[in-house]
Amino acid sequence: MEEQKITPHPGFKEALKFWFKLGWISFGGTAGHIAIMHDNLVDKKKWISNSKFLHALNHCMILPGPEAQQLSIYIGWLLHGKRGGLAAGVLFVLPSMFILLTLSIIYVLFGNIPWVTALFAGLKPAVIAIIIGAMFKIGQKALHGPLHYLLAATAFVCIFFFNTSLITIIGATIIFAIGSRLIWPAALQPKRREAEATADENTYVLNKKTVTADSGFKTTSLLQLLGAGLLLWLLPFLGFFWFFSDFPFWKQLSLFFTQTAFVTIGGSYTVLPYVAQFSVTKLNWLSKLQMIDGFALAETTPGPLIIVLSFVGFMAGYNHFGGSLWMGTVGLLATTYFTFLPCFLLIFIGAPLIEKTHGNAMIENTLGLITAAVVGVILNLTLYLGKDVLFPNGVIISKLDLLALIWVIVSLILMQRFKLNILYLIGLSMVYGLVHYWIQVS
Numbered sequence: 001m002e003e004q005k006i007t008p009h010p011g012f013k014e015a016l017k018f019w020f021k022l023g024w025i026s027f028g029g030t031a032g033h034i035a036i037m038h039d040n041l042v043d044k045k046k047w048i049s050n051s052k053f054l055h056a057l058n059h060c061m062i063l064p065g066p067e068a069q070q071l072s073i074y075i076g077w078l079l080h081g082k083r084g085g086l087a088a089g090v091l092f093v094l095p096s097m098f099i100l101l102t103l104s105i106i107y108v109l110f111g112n113i114p115w116v117t118a119l120f121a122g123l124k125p126a127v128i129a130i131i132i133g134a135m136f137k138i139g140q141k142a143l144h145g146p147l148h149y150l151l152a153a154t155a156f157v158c159i160f161f162f163n164t165s166l167i168t169i170i171g172a173t174i175i176f177a178i179g180s181r182l183i184w185p186a187a188l189q190p191k192r193r194e195a196e197a198t199a200d201e202n203t204y205v206l207n208k209k210t211v212t213a214d215s216g217f218k219t220t221s222l223l224q225l226l227g228a229g230l231l232l233w234l235l236p237f238l239g240f241f242w243f244f245s246d247f248p249f250w251k252q253l254s255l256f257f258t259q260t261a262f263v264t265i266g267g268s269y270t271v272l273p274y275v276a277q278f279s280v281t282k283l284n285w286l287s288k289l290q291m292i293d294g295f296a297l298a299e300t301t302p303g304p305l306i307i308v309l310s311f312v313g314f315m316a317g318y319n320h321f322g323g324s325l326w327m328g329t330v331g332l333l334a335t336t337y338f339t340f341l342p343c344f345l346l347i348f349i350g351a352p353l354i355e356k357t358h359g360n361a362m363i364e365n366t367l368g369l370i371t372a373a374v375v376g377v378i379l380n381l382t383l384y385l386g387k388d389v390l391f392p393n394g395v396i397i398s399k400l401d402l403l404a405l406i407w408v409i410v411s412l413i414l415m416q417r418f419k420l421n422i423l424y425l426i427g428l429s430m431v432y433g434l435v436h437y438w439i440q441v442s
Contacts, residue, residue, distance in 0.1 A: 023095040033068030035134030049204035058367035066304035096303025122433015129411035148372035155376030177366040285316035
């Protein structure tokens, strides 16, 4: 029998290079982010086992905030403590923030530039391919029996036909898991090759046997984190008071996006209608058309979709101060800061407790059902985004964008068959976007 090679623990610099790279290639929304992280961290680098990855992901999904960014913070923390979590979380957001800042300035100065729009529109078919790949990859590892398949199908039906929120689906899944545990416990025990799974676990840096030094509840650590979090939250208010005019505006912006950060449960799509309603109709920070344009811009950047809030902050500062690019930039930076700061606090407080649950049969089985439900949610996301890419003028067969369909298929083949690097796929997709645009206008 061939001896399995144990992966060495990565150094902080090595991990830093990966988190930096991840920030620039994380296209495709939450599903795309999860697929990219799983492909790199589990399949290629073997820094974390599949069971440990899904355990972390499931907990992140029930916390407010962008799940993928929190997952990167969690894994960074597991690898190198708080400095690892900070590096992973910050580098996950910074590239998309700087790209969106650049696009926002271009947007207010030059309006919509067709060839630039086409450049980024070329990414959309590739994004659909990434999400499809994520769905199959996660499905293969998360669906182990009839109950899991049934739950995935039910989740899809609920969200696709009845527009049920993700948080409702997760809540119902937890209740269902508890009930099933009492009535039919055998159904929660999927048939898997445990011996092989256990042997395979040992080849990963982080696996279900890994003991983290900082795991467990410590009152002193909790108070220190809460104190540091409160101080970091208050510091910008002092800066706005002393160095900027119209403090009430900055106070309102800071409080609004702090509040938004704590209600972002169930993904970005659940909070965007709330932000649009208040920022457009009640706060008058931007127009409805500007909000729609911001959503489109955010879709073209890597990083979490919730980064669209940074565009709202930019337009709020820009419009409120009479077309000031500087105030728009400050608004974007402040919005990004207050939106993502709670993510670090939630993970650093919750991760030690979450680590204690790894191996608990009840919790593991419940989280396994949540993962199964998420497969159905990803299928819905694939169809939700895919129909706009393949049928930009409405779902009519005659209106099918054949070039977009071909590029989805080509992207899938390049990723699955030839294992093409995501960075190369992004570059090729931008070229496709330009070609697609020239064909349409010619």
